[in-house]
Every structure is written in structure tokens, then in C-alpha cells.
Amino acid sequence: MWMCTDLLRSVPPMALLLLATGPWHWFDLPTWCLVAVGVLFVAYGLLVPLWRYQVHRWEVTDTAVYTQTGWWARERRIAPMSRVQTVDHREGAIARLFGLATVRVTTASSAGALTIEGLDQQRALAIVEDLTRMADSVPGDAT
Amino acid sequence: MDAFDSALGWQRLDRRMLLVHPVRDLVRFLPALVALLVFRRSSDTGGWWGLLGVAVPIALGLSRYLTTSYRITSGRIEVRHGLLNKRVLSAPLDRVRTVDLTASPIHRALGLVTLRVGTGQSGGKSEERLALDGLAAPAAASLRARLLHLTPFAEAETETAVGDRRVVLDLDLAWVRFAPLTSAGVVIAGAALGVVAQGIHTFEVTPSVDLSRLAHLGLALLVALGLAAVLVGICVLAVIGYLLTNFGFELSYSRSDRAWHLRRGLFTTRETSLDDARISGVSIGEPLGLRLAGGARLTAIVTGLDKKQQGSSVLVPPAPRGEVDRVAVEVLGTPGPVTTGLVGHGPRARRRRWTRAMVPAGIVVAAALLTSYAVSWTLVVTVPVVLAVAAFLAHDRWQGLGHALVDRHLVARSGSLDRRREALHTPSVIGWNFRATWFQRRAGLTDLVATTAGGRQHVRVLDLDQDAATALATTATPGLLEPFLD
Numbered sequence: 001m002w003m004c005t006d007l008l009r010s011v012p013p014m015a016l017l018l019l020a021t022g023p024w025h026w027f028d029l030p031t032w033c034l035v036a037v038g039v040l041f042v043a044y045g046l047l048v049p050l051w052r053y054q055v056h057r058w059e060v061t062d063t064a065v066y067t068q069t070g071w072w073a074r075e076r077r078i079a080p081m082s083r084v085q086t087v088d089h090r091e092g093a094i095a096r097l098f099g100l101a102t103v104r105v106t107t108a109s110s111a112g113a114l115t116i117e118g119l120d121q122q123r124a125l126a127i128v129e130d131l132t133r134m135a136d137s138v139p140g141d142a143t
Numbered sequence: 144m145d146a147f148d149s150a151l152g153w154q155r156l157d158r159r160m161l162l163v164h165p166v167r168d169l170v171r172f173l174p175a176l177v178a179l180l181v182f183r184r185s186s187d188t189g190g191w192w193g194l195l196g197v198a199v200p201i202a203l204g205l206s207r208y209l210t211t212s213y214r215i216t217s218g219r220i221e222v223r224h225g226l227l228n229k230r231v232l233s234a235p236l237d238r239v240r241t242v243d244l245t246a247s248p249i250h251r252a253l254g255l256v257t258l259r260v261g262t263g264q265s266g267g268k269s270e271e272r273l274a275l276d277g278l279a280a281p282a283a284a285s286l287r288a289r290l291l292h293l294t295p296f297a298e299a300e301t302e303t304a305v306g307d308r309r310v311v312l313d314l315d316l317a318w319v320r321f322a323p324l325t326s327a328g329v330v331i332a333g334a335a336l337g338v339v340a341q342g343i344h345t346f347e348v349t350p351s352v353d354l355s356r357l358a359h360l361g362l363a364l365l366v367a368l369g370l371a372a373v374l375v376g377i378c379v380l381a382v383i384g385y386l387l388t389n390f391g392f393e394l395s396y397s398r399s400d401r402a403w404h405l406r407r408g409l410f411t412t413r414e415t416s417l418d419d420a421r422i423s424g425v426s427i428g429e430p431l432g433l434r435l436a437g438g439a440r441l442t443a444i445v446t447g448l449d450k451k452q453q454g455s456s457v458l459v460p461p462a463p464r465g466e467v468d469r470v471a472v473e474v475l476g477t478p479g480p481v482t483t484g485l486v487g488h489g490p491r492a493r494r495r496r497w498t499r500a501m502v503p504a505g506i507v508v509a510a511a512l513l514t515s516y517a518v519s520w521t522l523v524v525t526v527p528v529v530l531a532v533a534a535f536l537a538h539d540r541w542q543g544l545g546h547a548l549v550d551r552h553l554v555a556r557s558g559s560l561d562r563r564r565e566a567l568h569t570p571s572v573i574g575w576n577f578r579a580t581w582f583q584r585r586a587g588l589t590d591l592v593a594t595t596a597g598g599r600q601h602v603r604v605l606d607l608d609q610d611a612a613t614a615l616a617t618t619a620t621p622g623l624l625e626p627f628l629d
Binding site: 059061063064066070072073074075076077078079080083107108109110111112 | 594595596601622623627
């Protein structure tokens with residue numbers, strides 16, 4: 001899925017570049033430059049998702065949720081179950097194509113949302129249910 | 144409405160609000176009115192339109208008065224308004240974080256105030272906030288007392304005598320000297336410049352300047368004069384802005400409702416009450432200019448108030464550092480987080496600060512050297528200046544880095560131009576984010592971010608050793624991290 005989204009993401013700038021040099025004549029670049037940029041974009045679309053996949057981890061225990069995301073900047077986030085405010089289940093168009101879904105756990109702080117991308121849909125639904133039940137069972141107003 | 148509704152406890156705004164709304168709506172409709180007048184003059188048919196243009200705003204104001212009402216039921220405050228789109232807003236009273244009383248000059252002349260209730264909700268449209276525009280001042284004060292009293296945290300203390308206010312801080316007019324050192328002046332000046340430029344543009348007033356006469360003065364003198372004028376203008380504007388918002392600033396603590404009360408403003412007065420139990424920390428801001436002059440400012444990190452409502456959490460406007468520290472200690476209830484020396488972040492963090500500052504500067508300098516074919520005087524002067532500024536920033540940022548964990552408060556300081564020392568009560572820490580780029584991982588460093596529900600939503604400890612970061616997080620919130628430590 002990531003390969004797909006990353007490749008798709010690199011299409012518009014590449015297209016823009018091609019259009020700018022080709023039909024629009026904004027500026028001129030030698031062909032090898034264009035090829036190099038294209039190779040870079042393709043590499044970005046193929047390698048970065050692999051890297052991302054290597055990094056991504058997630059874990060849910062009775063007391064907390066933990067995620068590790070990113071590729072260049074690696075980020076690990078931990079939120080205790082007692083502070084979980086909402087649990088979202090999301091399916092983008094491309095994700096649905098692959099039968100995947102995203103679970104997003106938010107806390108009272110806007111800096112503390114945890115997202116688990118690329119989960120199997122059934123599994124994602126199960127996690128959402130578990131999390132909601134566990135978060136509900138903890139008393140307090142979660143701030 | 145009426146008999147039935149008032150039996151249910153619904154109350155209306157003050158009747159004097161009938162004077163405020165139409166006036167304000169008239170002002171809002173002014174462009175339309177002007178258009179109408181012009182229209183009427185050009186075509187003789189629309190004599191009634193002008194009258195209608197006046198009547199509509201007044202009717203709107205009336206309807207707003209008639210349709211807005213509020214009540215406090217057991218445990219909830221409810222506000223309903225709207226003629227066509229009816230809307231009832233309600234919030235549980237134990238979620239009330241802050242109560243804000245604002246009075247614009249029109250309101251003050253009539254003895255009215257606007258009451259705003261801050262709950263945990265962050266963001267949202269203005270219509271969806273709990274606000275009562277136009278209560279009589281005494282009614283608003285008693286409503287505020289009820290709102291704050293009914294929070295469960297305050298209940299235990301209600302039997303103590305009412306009116307035991309203790310003034311913690313009074314504005315000293317001499318502090319105005321700090322005003323020009325903040326960025327506020329620049330912002331105001333920018334806005335003023337924009338307005339003036341717009342005005343010149345629209346009215347096609349070309350300032351008549353006799354250029355030939357000015358040329359005699361010499362370019363350097365002219366530039367110097369212009370700069371001086373701009374500087375003086377910024378200073379004056381900053382001072383005026385400081386006085387407008389902070390005149391009569393008073394911070395007091397009342398033990399009866401366990402809340403901090405702020406009062407400030409010259410024309411538009413503003414009173415804010417912060418529930419003591421909701422203050423999860425403070426942030427001492429020392430921008431470069433203020434720091435050099437020995438000043439600082441203090442804001443509270445209040446649970447449920449986010450960045451957009453920052454204005455209501457200012458505890459001390461720019462003031463001498465000593466005063467700021469004193470108030471910070473009072474608010475936190477312990478001197479530790481404010482006064483203890485911070486633990487520095489080691490040589491690797493320093494190297495990172497230096498590379499982060501010097502590499503971009505170096506690139507700029509190299510680019511300048513490469514693109515310029517001949518050595519010119521400006522280049523000779525600017526290159527060392529750029530490098531020196533970068534070096535100074537690197538050194539200063541490194542000096543500022545630090546963290547501590549004192550008296551159950553996480554303290555972090557960072558930044559140079561906009562340095563902040565933030566102290567956060569550890570029970571208010573919601574979660575932790577560890578963030579490290581590839582460069583940071585190579586250096587064995589990581590940013591530790593404690594997320595919280597108030598203020599800027601997070602407290603960031605920059606460039607901490609990885610082991611130190613986990614140690615800090617585990618001691619701050621025991622039991623949370625252990626299951627995940629690899």
C-alpha cells in the first residue's frame with residue numbers, strides 16, 4: 001500500500017517537472033537531469049516504503065498503546081489507556097483496494113495522536129473494539 | 144418562553160443588551176447601508192430600501208436578544224440561541240476550566256459584560272463555544288462564582304470565608320520599558336503599515352516628496368533616518384499596545400473558590416478566572432530581547448485551553464525576571480521547578496546545535512562566494528557577520544538547552560530567539576513521543592516530547608541522550624514505559 005501511495009505521491013511533481021520543461025518551456029533542463037529525478041522518485045516510491053515497513057511497530061497492552069513510525073525521522077509514541085479519548089477506524093480508497101485499514105487513537109492533547117496504518121480490516125475492527133472497551137473501563141475524564 | 148420557561152430556570156441576557164446588539168449590527172451592516180444609499184440616489188424608486196436597511200439590523204438584534212437564554216441545571220450549564228437554526232449548547236459543570244469576562248467600551252458604558260466558558264473542547268467554531276454576550280456585571284460575577292464553585296475540586300473548600308483574595312501581582316507602569324523588546328511591536332507596526340499602504344493606494348494619495356532636495360542629504364543619512372523613524376514608531380506602538388491590553392493588570396488568588404483571577408485592559412477590560420486544579424504547569428518565555436534586558440513573561444499551561452485561547456492564560460505580561468519567578472513559584476506552589484539549575488545535554492547535543500547553525504550559514508556563504516566573481520566590500524563585511532550570528536545562535540541555543548525533574552514537575556528549556564522554560568506537572572503528562580531523525584540516531588540523541596492537554600499541547604526536551612530520555616520518562620510516569628522497553 002505504501003508503495004502505491006508513495007509512487008502516486010511522486011507522480012504530480014514529476015508530471016509538473018516534465019510539463020514545465022517540455023510543452024510549457026518555463027526553463028530548460030538536460031535530459032539526464034530529468035532521468036535522474038525520475039529515478040530518484042521511483043527509488044523513493046520503492047525503497048522508502050520498505051524502510052517504513054521495517055520501522056513500523058505497534059503494541060497494545062492493558063495499560064497503554066505504543067507505536068513506532070517513520071523512516072528518516074523515527075518516532076515512538078506512547079499513550080496510556082486511561083488518557084485515550086477517541087478511537088477511529090479509517091479506510092482510504094487505496095487502502096480499501098488492498099483490504100487494509102488505519103486505526104487512529106487520539107488523546108486530549110493534539111500532539112499525541114497515534115496512528116497504526118496498514119492493518120488488515122478485520123484485525124483493525126477487532127482492535128478498535130478492544131481499545132474502545134478498555135478505554136471505557138478506565139474512570140476519569142482523560143485529561 | 145416566559146412563564147413556562149422561567150419555571151424551568153431559563154434566564155435571558157440583560158435587557159440593556161437591546162442597546163448593544165442593534166448598534167453593533169448597524170456597524171456591521173454599514174457597507175451594505177452605504178451601498179443602499181448610493182443606489183437610492185441613482186435610482187429614485189428605492190426610497191424604502193434605506194429604511195429597510197436600518198430596520199433589518201435592529202430586528203436581528205432584537206431576535207438575538209429574544210432567542211438567547213441560558214440556565215444552570217443540576218450539573219450542567221445550557222445555552223440556547225438561534226431563530227431559524229435553534230441550537231442548544233450544554234456542558235457539564237465539572238468540565239468548566241476557565242471563566243472569562245470581557246467588556247468592550249460599549250458594554251462598559253452600559254454596565255454589561257460578556258461571559259465565556261472554557262471547557263475541554265479545543266478549537267471549534269465561535270458559535271459552538273459557550274458564550275453569553277451581555278450579562279449585567281453583578282449577574283455575571285455571581286454566575287462565575289457558581290460555575291467555579293460547583294466544580295468538584297472546589298467543593299471541599301467552600302466553607303472557608305468568602306472574599307479572602309490575595310493579590311499576587313500588580314502591574315508596575317515602569318514595566319512598560321519591556322514592551323518594545325517583544326515582537327508585539329513589530330506585529331502592530333506591520334499591521335499599521337499595511338493599513339496605511341492600503342489607504343494610500345485606495346485614496347490615491349501620493350505623498351509628495353521633493354526627491355532632489357533629499358538627495359543632498361546623502362543616501363546613508365536617509366537610510367539611517369528612515370530606520371530610526373521605523374524603530375521609534377515600533378517602540379511607541381508596542382508601548383501603546385502593552386498599555387491597552389495590560390493596563391491595571393492584577394493577578395490574585397482567592398482561596399474560597401480555589402481559582403486565580405486576572406483582570407486587565409484599558410478600554411476593553413477582561414477578567415479571567417482559572418481553576419487552580421486545572422493549571423498543569425507554567426511556561427516562562429524569555430525571547431532574546433527580553434532576556435538581555437532582564438525580563439520575561441509568564442503563561443499558564445491550562446488543561447483544556449489550547450493555543451488559540453492563549454490570551455486568557457497570560458499570568459504575567461513582560462516584566463522583570465524576579466517578579467516572573469516569584470509569581471511562577473506561587474502558582475506552582477513549589478520553588479523547585481523555577482529555580483533549580485537544569486541538567487545540560489552533553490557534548491553531542493552541543494555538536495548538533497553547532498552543525499545545525501553553521502551548516503546552513505556555511506552553505507549561504509559558500510553560495511555567495513561562488514556566485515560573486517569579484518571580491519566586493521559588501522561581501523567582505525557580510526560573510527563574517529553571517530558566520531558570527533550563526534555562531535552566536537549555536538552557542539546561545541546550546542546554553543539554553545536543559546531539563547530537570549523536580550518536585551513532580553518536568554522542566555525543559557530550549558531556544559535562543561524565543562527561549563522558553565516550561566514546567567509541567569507530571570500527572571498532567573498524557574503520553575510520550577520519542578522522535579529521532581537519522582542524524583540524531585547516529586549521534587545517539589532523541590527529542591523527548593511530553594504531550595499534555597493544555598497550552599502548546601506538548602513540552603519538548605531537545606536532543607537528549609537516548610538513555611537519559613527513557614530514564615527521564617520512566618521516572619516522570621512510573622509504570623507506563625516499562626512494558627515497552629526493548
